[in-house]
Amino acid sequence: FITVRTNRNKYKITEEEQQTLATKKIGVVGLSVGQSVSLTLAMERGFGELRIADFDELDLSNLNRIRSGVHNIKLRKTVIVAREIAELDPYLKVVCFEEGINEANMQDFLQHNGKLDLLIDECDSFDIKIQIRQAAKAFQIPVLMEGSDRCTIDIERFDLEKNRPILHGMVDHLDIANYKNLKTFDERIPYISAVVGLETLSPRMKASAVELMSTISTWPQLASAVTYGGGVSADLSRKILLKHIDYSGRYFLDLDEVFEKNKEHTANTNTNERPAAWTTSTIEQYIIEHETDLKHPEGIALNNEQLHYLIEAAKWAPSGGNNQPWRWHYQNKRLHLFMELRDTLAYLDPDYLSSYQSMGASIENLLLAAAKLQLKVNWRLSPTLAPQHLAIFSFDTGYEPTAEELRLESIVPLRHTNRKSPERSLLTEQETNYLKQLVSETSGAQLTFIDRSEDIKQLADIATATDLLRMFIPEAHEDFITREMRWTPEQAIEAEDGIGIHTLDLNNNDSIGIKLLKDRKMIDFLQEINGGSGFGRLLAQQFSSASALGLISMSDRSFESLMYCGVASEKMWLGANAIGLQIHPLNVPLLFFYKNSVQKNLSLNLEKTNYLMKAEQTLNQLFKQNGAALFMFRIFRDSNSPERTVRKSNHKIFSIGSLS
Secondary structure, eight states, X not given: OHHHHXXXXXXXXXXXXXXXXTTXXXXXXXXXXXXHHHHHHHHHTOOSEEEEEOOOBOOGGGGGTSOOOGGGTTSBHHHHHHHHHHHHOTTSEEEEETTOOOTTTHHHHHHTTSOOSEEEEOOSOHHHHHHHHHHHHHHTOOEEEEETGGGEEEEEOTTTOTTOOGGGGTTTTSOGGGGGGOOSHHHHHHHHHHHHTGGGSOHHHHHXXXXXXXXXXXXXXXXXXXXXXXXXXXXXXXXXXXXXXXXXXXXXXXXXXXXXXXXXXXXXXXXXXXXXXXXXXXXXXXXXXXXXXXXXXXXOOOOHHHHHHHHHHHTTSOOGGGOOOEEEEEETTEEEEEEOGGGOOOTTOGGGHHXXXXXXXXXXXXXXXXXXXXXXXXEEEOGGGTTTEEEEXXXXXXXXXXXXXXXXXXXXXXXXXXXXXXXXXOOOHHHHHHHHHHHHTSTTOEEEEEOOHXXXXXXXXXXXXXXXXXXXXXXXXXIIIIIIEESSHHHHHHHSOSXXXXXXXXXXXXXXXXXXXXXXXXXXXXXXXXXXXXXXXXHHHHHHTOSEEEEEEEXXXXXXXXXXXXXXXXXXXXXXXXXXXXXXXXXXXXXXXXXXXXXXXOOOOHHHHHHHHHHHHHHHHHHTOOSEEEEEEEEEEOOOXXXXXXXXXXXXXXXXXXXX
């Protein structure tokens, strides 16, 4: 029987090799992919004894990938596999562990009636994956694992490398012993992601991870991948047992990479066409060329200590994506504010809408710092020179700061964006009146709050939709990935700009989700399936925790209005922090509304442009205002965020002219 059944194996498998394989003991843990592996091993007669372990019964949803029939539903997976092997070859020895693998039977599985020659791990339980590897390492048993996504192969030769770290060292930084004590998915996600390697998942699997617990309830697997993986695993099993493979590692047999020709997206952002940075000499030349436009009272000379105190305060202003577009220059007893144009031009900075507000916020910080130094400030905007030159300042002595100015100035280095989601508590009338008063001190600025839960829910839906839209537009996505986000603390420190992912107040699950956004192919697929709702969960949670949503509006979107809006919003932000309130800007919807209704240059279909028009109308109705909506934010009570965004070194944003 055996001779006839294996006859067509020759000479892919020689007679001697077939006899060697007949002496080998293999253990398979997990019988989804493991079923395909087991049956393929049996067909090739790649073992003498097979130990199979799974506690589960066959379910209807398993039939998309497990070769069985409806008549086997509710039957143990071990029984199904053992029967199929017996029907194929009744002389093969199969030992069933119907309770699956646990601490009590693990040693029996690996050792009883002779040590395993190979362990094939296809189980879903992370703690079992770790524990059985620790045991396999102790017993010097090699481990093979195939992940159906991209046919990811892990080979761990504990039989040849006694000191080899489990899972290639990918979990060495984690407290493995504590895993079984973890209760929530968020607590477990760092362990799971370390094993599966989220960065190397296929775009469709990444998209599935986004949709997990939103439109799908578990990780997807396909019959084609499971069958393919079963064949690959059986082939590698034979090679390991016959000593044709004597090394470890992680490998990918990705058919998409071989055959698929996905369209590559290239955003319009071209760093080669970005303007040159200001230098001291180009600024000096600019001032000479625009001498008539830059006439301004001279004031007193400031010393280096005073100048650097002012600049240090000015640079701690907020800016879109932390791009910090300011460039300060002191010359002839006057301080100039220029726009560093190479740091603007983002997709969601239309007509410098965001950058001008950032500049206004920087001016407010400088004015407060000057008050602390008892300096009178004579300043004006320079609209005819925008966007290159924005404002000019001169100084005099004898200013007496108010207690409020000193209080707000003390908050300047502490102010930061807070994205936490605490338990909701409403603002008091005293708090809202105080913040409205601060905003009204800037001519033309108006602050409106909404705190009804149903209104906040409407705005949460709008913000979620526009945030997702941002990801679907290649240019906006490219800006987010490369210009705005810094994916490690080291990257943030080196760049001295952008938003470090470690500063976003994210839990483990949301941090993983943000990282998945880097894959453009995954984003394209989400758009194709009308997916991405999983990304909205975090934003919805943040909105629902807000004490209120606030909106600062001006009469129009002129250069002056944008700059003064920045002044007003920074003063309000500092005041909120001073009374124990936190601020989280929410300007993405407003910027999309502007691009849609004013610039009219969004590359969107009619359905989405109509949605944006209606969403803008809804926002204006909720806030009951007819002016230009310029700065929206959520406000709430919570502790400060532990991490802050990095700021540029002073030498990058400030210079003193040689003529000073």
